[in-house]
Amino acid sequence: MRLIVDGRPIPFEPDDSLLVAMLRNGIHPTGGGCLGPDGDEPHCLTTVDGVSYIRASQIKARPGMIVTTNPIEGYPPLPEDDRQRGAKLVQHHHCDVLVIGQGESGQAEAAAARAADKTVITVDVQNGQEAIGIYPGILVVVRTDDAMLHIHPHEVVVATGAAEILPVCPGNELKGLYTGRMVAQLHGKGFDLGRIVHVGTAPDGVESTAAVGELLRFEPKGVSPVETQNLTSPRSEKTQNLASLPSKKTQNLASLQGDVGAVIMLENGVEVRHECDTVALGLGLIPRNRLYRMGRDWNVRVVGEAARKSDIPPCPKTGTLCPCSSVTVDDMQAVWDRGFHEMELVKRATLAGTGPCQGVACLPHIRAFLQDRGKKLQPPFTARPLARQQTIGEIAAGAYHFSTPRTALDAEHRQLGAQMERISGWWRPWNYGDVAAEYWAVREAVGIGDVSTLGKLIVTGADATEALERVYPTKVATLRPGRSRYVLMLNEAGYIMDDGLISCVSPTHYILSTSSSGVNGFERWLRDWFDTWQLDVRLMNITQTLGAISVSGPFATDLLARAGFEQPLRFMRHREGTVASVNCRVYRLSFTGEIGYELHHPADQSAHLWRELMLLGRDLGIKPFGIEAQSNLRLDKGHIIVGQDTDYDSTPRRVHHEWAVKLEKPYFLGQRAVKRTNKIPLDRQLIGLTMETDGDAPGEGAVILHGDDIAGYVTSTAYSRVLGKAVMLGWAKLVDGALPTDFTINGRPATRTDVPFYDKEGNRARA
Amino acid sequence: MNEFVEAKVDFKWQEPKKTYDVIIIGGGGHGLAAAYFLATRHGITDVAVLERKYIGGGNSGRNTTVIRANYGIPESVRFYKRSVDLYFQLEEETDRWIMHKQKGLVWLAHSEAHVRQEKARAELNTALGAETSYVTPSEIKEICPQIDITGSGQWPVLGGSYHPAGSTARHDRVNWALAEGAMKRGAHIHQRTEVQDLIIENNQIKGVVTNHGKMYANKVLCAVGGHVTSIGDMAGLRLPIRTHPLQAYVTNHYAQSFGPIISSTSLYFYISQTARGEILLGAEIDKQPSYSYRSGYHFLQTCSFRAMTMFPFLRDLRINRQWGGVCDMSADYSPIMSKTEIDGFYITSGWGTWGFKAIPASGESMAALIATDETPDLIAPFSLDRFKRDRTMADRGSAGTH
């Protein structure tokens, strides 16, 4: 069995981890540094099948695996290709107790929980289940080769054991340095490790010679003691030496390369040299409790070795302390000397602890370093997810794009050649290829448009009138059954959130409509208030249940009559009726300025109704109209679109909608604010503007100048075909308490013009 | 040693005194900048910055460091332009490496409505002096070769706006350069010092109560980021602020090759590569107001998914770390830099998700306000009483973005 490392095939044995396989062939993943079996240290990081930062000790060697060792200088490149990989699945699991780690203490916890009749899930990296974070919920995310597990337990037990402390001293980036556990593992695999010297605790079951005293440094094979001594002289001298040393490489004592040849200890004040081929390091243990620290505010416990106190090694004197970010003890000292004393500041000033091992290598030494300088023992860095790094692709598993819904008429639009666009959160027809024709059909004949996306809410209950009275600035109680009224929705600050229609079916039954994008926010808002007020009222969102078709134009009434809806309906009235055999609630209103109806009907009847209308209107010159034409038509009338023409702080008077607000009402949301601000002189207003042009119009966002001063900017704009000039809505500042009349936009004169621009008396819509 | 080890900044910590001319609550970028500009521009150095944790430990050390000037209203553009300009000179002025780098910033449009929006952004900002141009998909591809302009076939890019001045800087280094500059001139900074109450007599601020006792000053600036409403409470001020969490995350380190800052408003994410080679990703605020700094998985999952739609190469990058901050969102999405109803008590707030770029200009202006008690023109529109006076400053250019 072979795998490829840096282009070279290497053999390995079954059950080898990738790390063991590499070591069998004399390859160290990062060229040197102390290795352990559990992936705690950063020296085992490598690139596997194009994915960088894989812990070689944590994956099994597989035939054909393509491995590249990381560059010694610099970082791996960003992948260039975008090969599609099979997306991972998400699996949800629920249980009473989740035990993370199946060592001795983890097994005991699981057994105890089972004995207590609890449902238990256990995970362990050894079985390919890597817990990567604990989140509010409780949600524990666990990565496996096949799926991302989202586990929802009542209780979490963290039994993830302890990591071995890595050495910080000159030469700690040599090859042949292993933690005690790693030596035991390699020994078990039949490795010939040569002469083993151990520092600290001896490795389990492996013969080795003890090196006692204080660890000073490691020396490479084949380098004379004199040479290395030069490099490891005390700090003050070294700083002087360094000034004369040219390359960064030599400055970095840790970047001694090659195989370890000796351990130098200080024993009773004397340097003692232990020749060796392998060093086994038993420098103490630090709890692997990051998952616990992420979740300790919840029902999360930590047990076993993971719950132990951290050993604190002797204060490091020199050498690389953070291998991920190449930070030396001297770097630490340098920032300490300049006043970086907080743990977080030391970390941020050196970047120690911010690399892929997330501080496992450096943390105990930084704590020792700070303690030695008179600070009390600092807590570990804040534990942030991810506990173990995962690819963006894996993390994204189970996510989907917030859906952009389609109306029941989607197929009709496409068949008619519509350019479909994402508009206000729906796929909607932008136009059907000829905006001018769509526009003129409505102005001169009849057009139909899909307005199914409008928000539709039903409010019922004994207190329905009272509840809505408190919500809307209009007088709801005076709205008689069968009538509709235009309404603004205000927030507590008196700013416009949305606009729409309220239609009374009976005093205990209302139908509310909202803008297409506003319905969800408005529904949440209503529910909040209804709940707060504790009134007898129910709310149902029927936006997606009902389709809605707008029929608009001088022949609209004729068309409906042809479709069987004969009794005329007056402006702003509604009633149930049949149109082309479809049960509809028909509303008489107008957004385009022409006679208009909205036919609300069960969405499964939409296609039928639409086709019938198209057929019946053929000789009337009927055309479907898209959003582009609709937007131009409404602009002729100066109707605002909330969100486009309004801002977060638009009050009714700022957009000339005082008429929609009945301040004399006893109460409505936002009333206090509106009353208060109404007393203050206005500063700016949304105004209508017209400009003589040859068929064009300034762009949205165009700056409106009054003289040389910026008055505001354009929010809606179009060339009005019926008026033969550009019409716009835009913001303008008042000058000395009055709105100026003459403005300049893009160097061309524009005149303030009262809206509606077209059919000021509104006779066409009421006809 | 890595090249990013801070090599110059030298803090001179002092023992606290009982009385100062000015006390600044909050050792984030805004508090530190106020101290820095008080010292450098007004010679006022009897100043203490009180920080409950360590300096720059709040949002100023947690943000995604986007610096830009293309906002939505003239008053904002003028203000942020001043800040962008100050950033360009901050390195030289402080003689400290803040890793300021001009990158260019693109907003992607994925629909006809957004195309119009980006065209409007370009038109308005260019007119207001923050150069922004409309760019086509192929121009975007040139600016950022890694983008999949089809959005994985689902979210095609129809166009966008490009703001060449868009830059980043290393947040910590900005905070430190300002802190050091203030300290060097005599200002005090006291870490682990939490303000727990205000001392107010006859509507005049007199000092603060901290976990280390009382400290007195006749001028106090509140610059506590997302915690502003709790300090407002102490003064009996109800502020038009809600605090929302905002999250971000980085991958491991990769060789430099992702040049610009790219945002998608339809897909709610933005991306850049840090000086150290991490890919940095962020999104919109959490909808629910909260003071929680806790990271969420849903954010990580959805943001990753959306970002991958536009940048399929991200798939195999490994995420290193995620974190969150708490943002002070004002009712009109514009900042508040102001005197208050309490004499001698000032606030700088409402920095929401976009206040890192504002640090120098806010510091400069607040220092002038505190020193002279005259509101500089640049910040006059951003006074606290604008809400009462109905002179709000709604700015679509800032809402919910970096």
Ligand SMILES: Cc1cc2nc3c(=O)[nH]c(=O)nc-3n(C[C@H](O)[C@H](O)[C@H](O)COP(=O)(O)OP(=O)(O)OC[C@H]3O[C@@H](n4cnc5c(N)ncnc54)[C@H](O)[C@@H]3O)c2cc1C
């Ligand atoms: C994830 C994220 C991404 C962001 N991205 C960007 C971006 O790309 N561009 C941009 O311009 N902005 C961005 N921002 C916003 C920006 O970070 C903030 O607006 C800015 O840092 C605010 O600075 P500040 O000094 O007001 O607050 P902070 O930096 O939060 O400082 C406030 C300080 O006050 C301290 N404090 C609080 N209460 C007390 C007390 N009682 N006593 C003493 N001290 C106290 C806190 O500990 C804190 O250190 C982002 C924010 C987040 C969270």
